[in-house]
Amino acid sequence: MSAADRLNQTHDILSESVQAVENPFKVTVIGSGNWGTTISKVVAENAALRPHLFVKRVDMWVFEETVDGQKLTEIINTKHQNVKYLPNIDLPENLVANPDLVSAVKDADILVFNIPHQFLPRIVSQLQGNIKKDARAISCLKGFDVSKDGVKLLSTYVTEKLGITCGALSGANLAPEVAKENWSETTVAYELPKDFKGEGKDVDHAVLKALFHRPYFHVNVIDDVAGISVAGALKNVVALGCGFVEGLGWGNNASAAIQRVGLGEIIKFGQMFFPDSRVETYYQESAGVADLITTCSGGRNVRVATHMAKTGKSAEECEKELLNGQSAQVFTHVRRSTSGWPSAVRPMNSFCSRPFTRLSTRTLLWTLCQT
Secondary structure (H helix, E strand, C coil), X not given: CCHHHHHCCCCCCCCCCCCCCCCCECEEEECCCHHXXXXXXXXXXXXXXXXXXXXXXXXXXXXXXXXXXXXXXXXXXXXXXXXXXXXXXXXXXXXXXXXXXXXXXXXXXXXXXXXXXXXHHHHHHHHCCCCCCCCEEEECCCCEEEECCEEXXXXXXXXXXXXXXXXXXXXXXXXXXXXXXXXXXXXXXCCCCCCCCCCCCCCCHHHHHHHHCECCEEEEEECCHHHHHHHHHHHHHHHHHHHHHHHHCCCHHHHHHHHHHHHHHHHHHHHHHCCCCCHHHHHHCHHHHXXXXXXXXXXXXXXXXXXXXXHCCXXXXXXXXXXXXXXXXXXXXXXXXXXXXXXXXXXXXXXXHHHHCCCCHHHHHHHHCCC
16 A cells, blocks of 8 residues: 555544454553653553453553652653653553563563664673573564674564564654554554464454554555664654755755755665565655654754854753753764765765764765765
């Protein structure tokens, strides 16, 4: 089904004929930032709506913090709002904030990872030996695991460290808009594992659609995990360029040129490191060009890069001033990854290097626009 066909649909296309499973799946969301809380809201709504598929209670692991003298988990569980990261959004009562990671994942059949990617190794190490051996996972993380051995998808990292199958969710999804139930769409990618138990007994595409699809949040499920993961990770790098353009006052035409160059580099990168990824994913799915456009139109990475260009301040300084304790994760990601990128991906390397060098933003953008 094409993206245009999905956009023309105005009703919930999820058929209620999805078979009941032998044992409803217990779902845990790991992470409680603005996007983590938003996805938790979506999942909890569907868990309450579909008891033939999911356990009603959904645990959301929360890194415990104190807000106005009260524990954040207590606020979420009593006021049913995440007042720090997603204020003024009501959360389902069946969503339970849990500060104990091991307790939160106990007996969970589906784990939804939604944390800053730099914390993944620490979280995974705590999960080892504490999850069901046949659990399944979906990663909402953006980034790569980069080491001397090369570039690896974060879903692959989860699979290798925990021994469970992991897919990915990515799309043109600004968290506040999804949380407010403004219409949007996303892409979920998942490959059925070799030990798939069969329909009605295991997680498959129909189950994942039932878990994430809402009337305001339309889901397309595919199997190109690499494609949507690459697009989701590298869109933020392109957003830096658009933020620099905005900060310099160059206008929308220049921003469009940056996005054109960036999309080409994303596809080139995907084909170079993950040749099994499908080119059509980048321009047909919400996780591809749609997400790129949305991210380059706003969001934390654009805001930080714009402020950098206007003030000459460092990325760290701008994050502290603008993001209320959150991070523009692209900066952490590129610090780790750019040393391993080939010179063939020249514009993207330049974007990534800019925050950590004395390279003039104006000179960089002028050079890129000559490509």
